[in-house]
Amino acid sequence: MSEIYRTAAGGEAVRERYRTALDEWPVPATRLRLDTRAGETFVLVSGPVDGPPVVALHGSGGNATTWMADIAVWAPHLRVHAVDVIGEPGLSAPVRPELGSSAHVEWLDDVVDGLGLDPTALLGMSLGGWLATEYASRRPERVSRLVLLAPGGFGRRTFGWVPRALPFLALGAWGRRRVVRIVTGADLGPVATSIGATFGEFRPRREIPVFPDAVLERLTMPVLVVVGDRDAMIDSAGTVRRVAALVPHADVRVVDGAGHLLLGQAGAVLEFLR
DSSP states (O other): OTTTBSSHHHHHHHHHHHHHHHTTOSSOOEEEEEEETTEEEEEEEESOTTSOEEEEEOOTTOOGGGGTTTHHHHTTTOEEEEEOOTTSSSSSOOOOOOTTSSHHHHHHHHHHHHHTOSSEEEEEETHHHHHHHHHHHHOGGGEEEEEEESOTTSSOBOOTHHHHHGGGTTSHHHHHHHHHHHHHSSOOTHHHHHHHHHHHHBOOOSOOOOOOHHHHHTOOSOEEEEEETTOSSBOHHHHHHHHHHHOTTSEEEEETTOOSSOOSOHHHHHHHHO
């Protein structure tokens, strides 16, 4: 536990806030705990049993509540499996294998097998987009469609936000809320308080590798990529260029004025996945 949280007590506080938030999930849902070779994995399942299946992977510092604003749009039509990524502040195992090793692909093999999905659509945001891309490139036969929201691994990481954020880090909860706004590019209101509290206890990954061209060229399934033109964390223009060159069949959309946290994309995602 100490690897991903600053203290054991802080980790428990993060999990307790998450459990409370799950009680506000806006549609009926089933809570599953799957055994995988990386440890127990928590999955929240919503939508009709016979709906097109989707495995949703959140970003760094997130959990299934990433999709809370979207699930009411998706659940009438899609069978959404919101997975808590291992090594992140959800209810899955607090293990953090190296990105680029076979560990995350094998973990997702176990998740997909445990859910009885083959093939399935994958939906990933930020780090979740990196994981979805890695899996789709190595297991293309198991991925029917791929949706990537501000994905890691395409464009280079950017750090221009760091000098702006540093002065606020010493200003407690208020300062953390300001940092959340700088990083996400969105005014999240009360949600920023919860995110700031999580990052006050959580140790995020520091590096997300950029994929070599050969990995992206293996994405042969239908692909939707959505980026914000004001993403403070990833070079979204670079993402667009690489997708155009290496995944030419992909549907690429740039959201004007949007940052790294892409809000309001539920309709576009549903249209692509139905």
